[in-house]
Amino acid sequence: MIKSIGVFDSGVGGLTVVKELIRQLPGEDIIYFGDTARVPYGTKSKETVIRFSIENILFLLKQEVKLICVACNTVSSVALPVIKQYFKVPIVGVITPGVREAVYATKNKRIGVIGTSSTVKSRTYENEIKQLDHKVSVMAKACPLFVPFVEEGWFSGKVVAQVAKTYLKPLRDAGVDTVILGCTHYPLLKAVIKEALGKDVILIDSAQQVAIEVKEILSAEGLLSKARRGRHRFYVSDNPEGFSALAKRFLGHDAREVSKVNNV
């Protein structure tokens, strides 16, 4: 029996990771779950994010997945250490891959991190960066309006630019040369973020590194698919039409098989 890669996120943002998984692992079947009935997670407590994550993982395990990719920075920041202890299936988050790339990329040893309130409050990025290189200084900033902007389809314009400028001023003042986009929605605002930070600043979008790590694990465990093209199925807890409409922006092509499930 061919097993799939399971991916979950609070909503549609995790599709930026799916896009990269499809590019690097075209033969793999992918099952995606987006918890659109309870989105967003970024403003909710650690305890609740852990509870929701466990429910999402149990749903994916029922679909017989061989690996689970947490395509959500909030879950990866606040819940991953706990959920990794509970389950046998390999679970890959989005923090460590991004941290590795950022520490490798910075020249002046000053890294900026932007994400949801929960992600920033958890200090997970700071801790992981310091563990890899304690000489790096980190400036983290929550940008709570970026997710609503993306969901509203506002990727540019005066208002978005003004908000980006306000949010990112402390990072600019701190002179960071590398910034981690610590939320799967943020790659869609890359242009406006780059504009606000200055064009020499390197933006790290962890999706690429996440796919590399998934590939390494599957390869090490002898679990890589031998198929040429995989099947991609998408489940959401609410509003499959809304998900499909947004999916194209994140995925670069249509999400064909989208179903609603009442598991949460």
Place this chain on the structure above:
Amino acid sequence: MIKSIGVFDSGVGGLTVVKELIRQLPGEDIIYFGDTARVPYGTKSKETVIRFSIENILFLLKQEVKLICVACNTVSSVALPVIKQYFKVPIVGVITPGVREAVYATKNKRIGVIGTSSTVKSRTYENEIKQLDHKVSVMAKACPLFVPFVEEGWFSGKVVAQVAKTYLKPLRDAGVDTVILGCTHYPLLKAVIKEALGKDVILIDSAQQVAIEVKEILSAEGLLSKARRGRHRFYVSDNPEGFSALAKRFLGHDAREVSKVNNV
């Protein structure tokens, strides 16, 4: 046994209604439930909003409430007709009271309505206004970024003013003289909304009318409390600390008894 008034909302916004209930009915005990684990409702499907509302009502019924006030425009718009059929307890929504006041207030028979995407999509306001006076023309506009602004504590400033101007231009162009604030968060943006619409436009905040309707029903059924001061208890499904911090802005004073429940 003294029974309470039950109030629920997707989060903290419904406290604008609680504030008015306390002012008009100081002797009543109030039990509030804010579904902060699943907030917001305004971007979710009708089916899901109905499911969540039923769970919230069942929670309040366990607390032995004598009347339930749906202090959420999204729920009132999309779920009220269904949930009213299911339950014996009187259920009061926020649409009809606001509609009555707006139809009474308008001179040029042009009313604007602003709310979440779900509220506007439901066309409930249009239908109720037309039913009361079919000569009134209605211009409804969804303002999805207003809730994130309020939750982020941005009540004024260049960005908020610019977004308000963009959202409200169709209402201004339509020459409405009365605008219903069709979301419990919006009263906190009153100043900026007034600025964008022009100072002669009347803003309708339904909380006051809702409290009048609650009082009428309780009085008609002989259920009014005879106490001089009621007790006010607040339950949330996530993050009681965050709720308490925001509550003061909506309520005008501290919410003392706040507890977290795992009912959803």
